[in-house]
Amino acid sequence: MHIFAIFDHNLYIELAISDLEIRGIAREKILAVPLEKETREMAVLDTIHRADGVSLIDGGAVLGTILMLLGTIWGFHWYWGPIVGGLIGLALGVASGIGLDWVMTKRQNRPSNLSRKAEVVLVVHCTESEAGMVKKTLKDHCAIGVGLIHQG
Known part of the structure; x- marks a missing residue:
């Protein structure tokens, strides 16, 4: 089972990772991927295929x-x-x-x-019995969103 969580890039994600390690999730089963902050210039005109919501x-x-x-x-x-x-x-x-x-x-x-800061996606590979504990731990450490995928 994979559990995905999104965090702001701050100290809470480090606390969540260390708390998961203390609770028995191996470091090799935790993956943190920082997302790049996108900065885009304003376009004078919106097109059909690309619209940023700002039309001058x-x-x-x-x-x-x-x-x-x-x-x-x-x-x-x-x-x-x-x-x-x-x-x-x-x-x-x-x-x-x-x-x-x-x-x-x-x-x-x-x-x-x-x-607006960059965000971090945290992926945790765990068993079904650990899923509730992992999900609660991530929510307790201020995750923006948590989702899980069952492997079958």
Whole structure:
């Protein structure tokens, strides 16, 4: 039987491993795999196959539409006319919307990126009679999640 647990990368995983060894689980039957923290740059546009939930085009589209409408309305009073006024409003709106979205997204993502630590997957090979004790020990040492697979 294999028991899987996920821990934050901190002292609790070391305490869990040493507690399992004290309770009779051999060191060779315990495997700890640290996961790498993924840092990804923001994409300007989400695609069908890859979406990170952050799209910088949305704000640009909204502000572009609003300023294009205002540029068209005010364009009737300008020498260049409503079409050029609408195009100028569109360009200014898209540029300012993308810039504003980028600044707001960078500001929101910074604290969560710094506070998020890497995680560690702990795999323990044990017998069915030891499974309850191992699962309880891992939960007592603040495992984020625990799962088990029966070998048959």
